[in-house]
Amino acid sequence: MDHATGNAFTRRFRELVAMFVLAVAAAVGGPPALADESVNTGYFGGVAIMGYDPVAYFADGRATKGSEKFSYEWLGTPWHFANAKHRDMFIREPMKYAPQYGGYCAGEVAFGSVTVNINPEAFRIIDGKLYLYYDQGGAQWFATNATEAVPKANGNWPKVAADLELDQYH
Numbered sequence: 001m002d003h004a005t006g007n008a009f010t011r012r013f014r015e016l017v018a019m020f021v022l023a024v025a026a027a028v029g030g031p032p033a034l035a036d037e038s039v040n041t042g043y044f045g046g047v048a049i050m051g052y053d054p055v056a057y058f059a060d061g062r063a064t065k066g067s068e069k070f071s072y073e074w075l076g077t078p079w080h081f082a083n084a085k086h087r088d089m090f091i092r093e094p095m096k097y098a099p100q101y102g103g104y105c106a107g108e109v110a111f112g113s114v115t116v117n118i119n120p121e122a123f124r125i126i127d128g129k130l131y132l133y134y135d136q137g138g139a140q141w142f143a144t145n146a147t148e149a150v151p152k153a154n155g156n157w158p159k160v161a162a163d164l165e166l167d168q169y170h
Contacts, residue, residue, distance in 0.1 A: 038102035038164045042118075047071075047078050048079045049079070049103050049120050050118070051065055051066050052065055052120040053082040054081075054098060055087075056082055056086060057097075058097060058130070063120050063121045066079070066080025066081045074094050074098075097130065098130070099123075099131065100129050100153075101157055102161070104118065104132070104160075105132065105134045105138060107133055107134065107138035109157055110150075110152045110156065111156075112159070113160070114163070114164065115134050118132045119132075119133065119136070122134065122138065124142065126142075126150065
């Protein structure tokens with residue numbers, strides 16, 4: 001097996017393992033917030049998180065624009081990273097770094113709706129999970145009310161995700 005084929009096989013194997021883990025988690029303890037394959041790419045970008053690096057939120061504590069040079073396709077969507085190290089970290093553990101609710105505004109999901117428009121700079125990490133928001137006010141509200149907002153959003157997400165699949169919000 002040549003190097004390129006081996007890399008493709010390894011990536012696909014990791015994706016299948018992640019999907020299996022999600023299925024088991026859903027069967028045992030309820031659906032994770034990214035169990036379906038809805039990924040917010042905005043209206044015009046076609047790239048997850050508007051091209052921001054999901055690992056940078058954790059590793060650097062800030063929103064950092066990624067580069068097409070360091071991209072990786074996951075769940076049928078390209079993800080950009082600031083560097084190869086971040087890309088490789090994501091490849092190893094995408095569920096650790098991917099934003100909750102497919103990168104849609106967590107505050108809107110808590111209210112049972114969705115907005116495609118997010119501000120990648122409006123984010124919070126709560127209990128080791130990345131949440132993105134429409135604006136800084138929404139991020140502050142969600143973080144302040146996390147004990148109520150997170151379970152409410154988790155409960156609403158399956159219906160919101162199903163509605164997204166049916167294109168109910170466009």
